[in-house]
Structures are given as C-alpha cells and as structure tokens.
Amino acid sequence: MAQATPQNNIFAVIDLGSNSFHMLIAKYIAGGVHTIGRVKRKVRLAAGLDEHNVLSVEAMERGWECLALFAERLQDIPKQNIHIVATATMRLAKNADVFKVKAEQILDHKINVISGEEEACTIYKGVAHTSACRGKQLVIDIGGASTEVVIGQGFNALLYKSLNMGCVTYLERYFKDGKLNQQNFDTAIAKAKQVVAPICAEYIKMGWELAIGASGTVQAIQEIQAAQGQSETLDLNTLNAIKAAACQFDTISALDLPGLSEERRLVFVSGLAILIALFESLQIQNMGLAGGALREGVLYSMIPDLHSADIRKRTLDGLMERYHVDKQQAERVAEVSISLAEQVSETWQLDMEQIKPLLQAVACLHEIGLIIDYKLYHKHSAYILTHSAMPGFSRAEKQLIVAITAGHRADLRVTQFDKLSCNALLGERLTRLVRLAVVLSMRRQNDVLPELRLASSENDTLELSFDNDWLSIHPLMQSELVQEGLYQQKLKRVFSVS
CATH class of the missing domain: 1.10.3210.10 (Hypothetical protein af1432)
Structure with missing residues (x-):
C-alpha cells in the first residue's frame, strides 16, 4: 500500500567517492541506527581525470547514470534527512561544476563537496561511533583519489590530513598497463612514500595506541587472510607476503588470490602499494578494520540523539x-x-x-x-x-x-x-x-x-562457599550447583560447593 507521508526516522547518506558511489539508508529506532538499505556502484570517477584534472564526459555520464538509480529511492525520504557529500575527485576536477549541476537536478538535492580536512574528520567520527573507541587511534582511509590519515581520541580528531593519492589514481599512473611485477609495485610504493613523508614526523611524535583501517583495501586483505585461516590483524609481513603472491600473476586481470572478490580486484594492488607505504613510513606495527567511515560519520552527525559519548x-x-x-x-x-x-x-x-x-x-x-x-x-x-x-x-x-x-x-x-x-x-x-x-x-x-566466596586453585579449580547453613535450606539451588559441577567437568575443570 502507498504510504501517505514519509517516515521521519529514515535517513539517507550518499557518498560520491572517487572509486564508487554509495547510498546508505538507515532507520533510527530503539535508541540506535539500523541499516535497511545499501546501494553501491563502481563509477571510478577518478579514472576520468586527465593530466590537467579535467573530468571526461564518459566518467560524468557513468556518475549521472548511477545517481538516477539513487534518486528513485530518495523520493520516499524527508529532504531534511538526506545528506549528499562528494570527495576528492570533485575537489580536484576543474569542471566539477558541470557534473554537480546536472547531478543536483537528477537527485533534486544539493551536493556538498567537502574539503579533505572535513572528510578526514568525518571519517574519524564514523570510526569512533562504530568501533571500540579507547585511547588514541590512528585511522587510515584509502579512497579512490585521496587517502585520509587521522589521529584521534574519543570523538575528537586531533591531527588530520588528506593526502593526494588513491587506489584509482595510482592504478592509472603506476599499473596503467595492467601488468603486475615488482617494479610496478616498488614505483607505486616509492611515490606514495614521497607523499606521506611531510607528515611522518608529526604523526610519529603524537603516537597512537591502536591503528584502524577504514577502507576497502584493508577489508580485502582481511578477507584474503581469513580464506587462508590466518589472523585478521594486518602487519607489514602480511602485506609483503600478499604483494609477493600478487606478483606471481602477470596481469591484474589474471589476479586470483583466495578470498579476493572480483569487485575489489581491479584497484586492489594499487591500494595495497599505498598501504605498504603507510606502514613503512609511519612505522605501523599492526592494524584492524573499522566498523564504519565517511557515510557513518555523516549519518551519526545528522541524529542529535546519537551524540552520546558512551x-x-x-x-x-x-x-x-x-x-x-x-x-x-x-x-x-x-x-x-x-x-x-x-x-x-x-x-x-x-x-x-x-x-x-x-x-x-x-x-x-x-x-x-x-x-x-x-x-x-x-x-x-x-x-x-x-x-x-x-x-x-x-x-x-x-x-x-x-x-x-x-x-x-x-x-x-x-x-x-x-x-x-x-x-x-x-x-x-x-x-x-x-x-x-x-x-x-x-x-x-x-x-x-x-555472602558468597569463590576461590580458585591449581588447574583452574573453583570452590564456591556460602555463609552458615544457607545451602541446606535451598535444595533447588544446591541441586543446580551440583549439576553445574558436572557440566564443568566436560571442560576438564573442577567446580565444587561447600
């Protein structure tokens, strides 16, 4: 049946990224946010930038076609609950306004082209709201045309930079021939290190307790590790081992690593090269995967009730x-x-x-x-x-x-x-x-x-004792605790009651 009025607890965030366009639809209910829809399309907008940062018509048309799909879903959502952001490619493109004007007509909504610093802070907010947020955290998000590097604590970004390198732009520059070899990797890593070099001293001096990756590259590496039965934590040895495995294939089109999805394959090697450069330059020991990033940061900012610190x-x-x-x-x-x-x-x-x-x-x-x-x-x-x-x-x-x-x-x-x-x-x-x-x-x-007293001795033996003669006048409790002792024997552990 048709719904007469839009639901005020439904929110939409659209992220016009350099590699993919994403739409996140969420419902705010029972004190939390619950995703009820996601749409993602590989647009590879950054691949349409030429050496003069002019966006090709073909790339813009890919983007407009995708947004026409998104527009169908947005018509049921209150306008005040919709937020659309564009990132690095739209910042770089000299003819970004051409794309933006038609895109806003298609969506019937304004597009906010955010700065690199704002993107970095919003990514951190998305990580902080969806991950275990304790101590200082280093957050890295490798996008299609930019990479955001943030150190934050709690909900506050303390140090944040947006670097001009991404998995799509590096694919076009250093793996353009589609060939996989040590030389291509080494060139991409060396160039990424040059981009990272100006920020290294400041970041290393501030330090962090936990490093988190908020990008598809980190997720893809975790999926490769999981397929091989390895730990989900990333370290430099793991990254270099995956790089060596990738170099066994002559071309990106032939790349076939266990756990690597077809969707991620094209930009995987360029993202991996950037991640290796970041690990080496910033002396990162290990890294986990974030639960959210830019879209989640925008979403949580839209709902005041979710600004709680706990x-x-x-x-x-x-x-x-x-x-x-x-x-x-x-x-x-x-x-x-x-x-x-x-x-x-x-x-x-x-x-x-x-x-x-x-x-x-x-x-x-x-x-x-x-x-x-x-x-x-x-x-x-x-x-x-x-x-x-x-x-x-x-x-x-x-x-x-x-x-x-x-x-x-x-x-x-x-x-x-x-x-x-x-x-x-x-x-x-x-x-x-x-x-x-x-x-x-x-x-x-x-x-x-x-009063209860629990003591543990050798071999993890547990003994629970009660004051006075309490247990004798509570036979059901005594029976349940005796049964619990039998259950714990199956773990080859002893539990007794006195």
Missing part, C-alpha cells in the same frame, strides 16, 4: 529494548558475575578494567534469545549477536561476548572456545563465572543470596 551503553540499551530484555535480571547477573570475577582476579590475573565491560555486556544480552524460545535460548542469543552490529566493541570483544553467551547454560564442550585463539582461556574462564552468576540469580529477586 557508545557501548547505547549499543546495549538498544539491543535490550529491541529484544525486551528483563533489565533488573541483567543487573543481577552483572553484579554477581563481576563480584565472582573480582574474587578470583588475582589468581587468574584478570584485568578487571577490561573484564567488567565484557561481563556487563553478556549480562545485558544473554537472554535476548528468550524472545524466540526458551529451550535453546542461549543459542538463539548467540546467533542474534553474531549477526548484529555492536558499535563500541572490537571484533575480538564481540567474539568473546558471543562465545560466553553461547556457553552460559546447558551443555559444554572442551573445544567450544578454540575459535577464540589467544583468548580461548579467558573465554572459558569468564563463561564459567557467568554460568555461576546465572544459576545464583535463578530466583530473579534481589537480596536473596547470602
């Missing part, structure tokens, strides 16, 4: 509201699990500053699967979390939260934490604590528990 709380509150979680029960489980963790923190060498947010998140989210069915609700909860965005939590933190949620009740397997890699032991330990907290909170009432 991203994690916003994420948890949104999920709890959406899945009708019992908030009081979540608070009980959080309080008990954190109390138990503090009692064994010295023996288990737990960093409580790191552990508390994880236990809090699991307590808030472990029952979201109840909305589907009780019997396997822990599995439903884990499935929902696996396929939900969790801004404010890193990929590793989300994996821990999902694993603990999946294992917080019922049967256990000795292999179920293997996928957590270096966090396997931590995941197992926190799961054991949360399981106890869930059992101890089974009455779903406050002030029903006596």
Whole structure:
C-alpha cells in the first residue's frame, strides 16, 4: 500500500567517492541506527581525470547514470534527512561544476563537496561511533583519489590530513598497463612514500595506541587472510607476503588470490602499494578494520540523539529494548558475575578494567534469545549477536561476548572456545563465572543470596562457599550447583560447593 507521508526516522547518506558511489539508508529506532538499505556502484570517477584534472564526459555520464538509480529511492525520504557529500575527485576536477549541476537536478538535492580536512574528520567520527573507541587511534582511509590519515581520541580528531593519492589514481599512473611485477609495485610504493613523508614526523611524535583501517583495501586483505585461516590483524609481513603472491600473476586481470572478490580486484594492488607505504613510513606495527567511515560519520552527525559519548551503553540499551530484555535480571547477573570475577582476579590475573565491560555486556544480552524460545535460548542469543552490529566493541570483544553467551547454560564442550585463539582461556574462564552468576540469580529477586566466596586453585579449580547453613535450606539451588559441577567437568575443570 502507498504510504501517505514519509517516515521521519529514515535517513539517507550518499557518498560520491572517487572509486564508487554509495547510498546508505538507515532507520533510527530503539535508541540506535539500523541499516535497511545499501546501494553501491563502481563509477571510478577518478579514472576520468586527465593530466590537467579535467573530468571526461564518459566518467560524468557513468556518475549521472548511477545517481538516477539513487534518486528513485530518495523520493520516499524527508529532504531534511538526506545528506549528499562528494570527495576528492570533485575537489580536484576543474569542471566539477558541470557534473554537480546536472547531478543536483537528477537527485533534486544539493551536493556538498567537502574539503579533505572535513572528510578526514568525518571519517574519524564514523570510526569512533562504530568501533571500540579507547585511547588514541590512528585511522587510515584509502579512497579512490585521496587517502585520509587521522589521529584521534574519543570523538575528537586531533591531527588530520588528506593526502593526494588513491587506489584509482595510482592504478592509472603506476599499473596503467595492467601488468603486475615488482617494479610496478616498488614505483607505486616509492611515490606514495614521497607523499606521506611531510607528515611522518608529526604523526610519529603524537603516537597512537591502536591503528584502524577504514577502507576497502584493508577489508580485502582481511578477507584474503581469513580464506587462508590466518589472523585478521594486518602487519607489514602480511602485506609483503600478499604483494609477493600478487606478483606471481602477470596481469591484474589474471589476479586470483583466495578470498579476493572480483569487485575489489581491479584497484586492489594499487591500494595495497599505498598501504605498504603507510606502514613503512609511519612505522605501523599492526592494524584492524573499522566498523564504519565517511557515510557513518555523516549519518551519526545528522541524529542529535546519537551524540552520546558512551557508545557501548547505547549499543546495549538498544539491543535490550529491541529484544525486551528483563533489565533488573541483567543487573543481577552483572553484579554477581563481576563480584565472582573480582574474587578470583588475582589468581587468574584478570584485568578487571577490561573484564567488567565484557561481563556487563553478556549480562545485558544473554537472554535476548528468550524472545524466540526458551529451550535453546542461549543459542538463539548467540546467533542474534553474531549477526548484529555492536558499535563500541572490537571484533575480538564481540567474539568473546558471543562465545560466553553461547556457553552460559546447558551443555559444554572442551573445544567450544578454540575459535577464540589467544583468548580461548579467558573465554572459558569468564563463561564459567557467568554460568555461576546465572544459576545464583535463578530466583530473579534481589537480596536473596547470602555472602558468597569463590576461590580458585591449581588447574583452574573453583570452590564456591556460602555463609552458615544457607545451602541446606535451598535444595533447588544446591541441586543446580551440583549439576553445574558436572557440566564443568566436560571442560576438564573442577567446580565444587561447600
């Protein structure tokens, strides 16, 4: 049925990039942003720039054709909820106004050509709103015609530059013949280093704690690593190994690396060359992937309610509201699990500053699967979390939260934490604590528990003790804790009650 009025909680962001045009459609609901549509088209606008920075008619026509598709979707969205930005190619092109005038007619909306500095700050904002935002962060976004390099903390960009190099322009300059060889790579890397050189000293002096990539190049490398069963964290050795593997192919058209998508193949090698130059010049040790960038930065700026500094709380509150979680029960489980963790923190060498947010998140989210069915609700909860965005939590933190949620009740397997890699032991330990907290909170009432003492000894043995003779007058609780001891035996761990 036709809708009489547009929905005021629907927002659209269009990013006229140098490589691709993107349209993001999102709905603001339950205190959070939920993507309800994405459209992406490879336009390669930057490939239409000649040596005098004049944009070809062919490139402009590719862009106009794409925007005609976008326009169909925009007609249902309130004009005040639409924001359209154009980046490097539109900044560079001497005849950008020719493209812009017709594009605005097609879209029936103004296009904002943003400066390189504004682009860098907006990219950082998108990363800060969608990633684990702690300490100083180095954010790098390799676009089609420019590369943004930002150091920020919290929601504030502290140092930001937009560099005149991108995966499309470098493809045209240094891989124009379509050939893959060491010489082409080395030339592209050397030229990129020259572009980066003026900013190196200032960035290295300021320093950072975490490096994050917000571009398709970083995502493509992660997908290649995942296809080979390797870690998702990027380092220089990984980049050079992928470069060597790429050089085994004579041409870009023949490039066929496991995990590399056809969509990304054409501009992959030029993006890789720029990334290697950045790693070497800025002395980057390792890098992860951001959850968002320019489009998300624009989107979050449009919704005042999302300017809250506590991203994690916003994420948890949104999920709890959406899945009708019992908030009081979540608070009980959080309080008990954190109390138990503090009692064994010295023996288990737990960093409580790191552990508390994880236990809090699991307590808030472990029952979201109840909305589907009780019997396997822990599995439903884990499935929902696996396929939900969790801004404010890193990929590793989300994996821990999902694993603990999946294992917080019922049967256990000795292999179920293997996928957590270096966090396997931590995941197992926190799961054991949360399981106890869930059992101890089974009455779903406050002030029903006596003083509890949890001790850990060799081989991760746990012993839970109660004041006085409390357990003997609560036989159901005693029975559940005895059963929990049997479950934990399957992990080859001992849990006992006294």
